[in-house]
Amino acid sequence: MTPCNCCNQSFRWVQVLATNLFFSKASCENCGCRHKVYFIDRFLFSLITVVPLVVFSSLIYPFENHSLNILGGLGLFIIGLMGAPFVSRYKYIPGKGEGNAAFHRSDTT
Ligand SMILES: [Zn+2]
Numbered sequence: 001m002t003p004c005n006c007c008n009q010s011f012r013w014v015q016v017l018a019t020n021l022f023f024s025k026a027s028c029e030n031c032g033c034r035h036k037v038y039f040i041d042r043f044l045f046s047l048i049t050v051v052p053l054v055v056f057s058s059l060i061y062p063f064e065n066h067s068l069n070i071l072g073g074l075g076l077f078i079i080g081l082m083g084a085p086f087v088s089r090y091k092y093i094p095g096k097g098e099g100n101a102a103f104h105r106s107d108t109t
Contacts, residue, residue, distance in 0.1 A: 035090035
């Protein structure tokens, strides 16, 4: 999973998935540094989720039964959704919302 550019702690799978789905920014749970997903990785995210769904259920159309084609496409969509956080990388957003890692570390010990 993609690590934080400030403290190198990995982001959680569900956090990366939510960031991709809702086009939001992610804050590191350890130090509070804000990150956003690279544009090319957003493109890759849709490439491995939506494109297989559309291609399988509309273009390839392997089954006679229309429901089976849609279910197969949805299956591919869900598999892509599960794997997408593993290929997403975060870019650090300097300035606004920047955390103070040293403060948090001394606070917890
Ligand atoms: Zn961090």
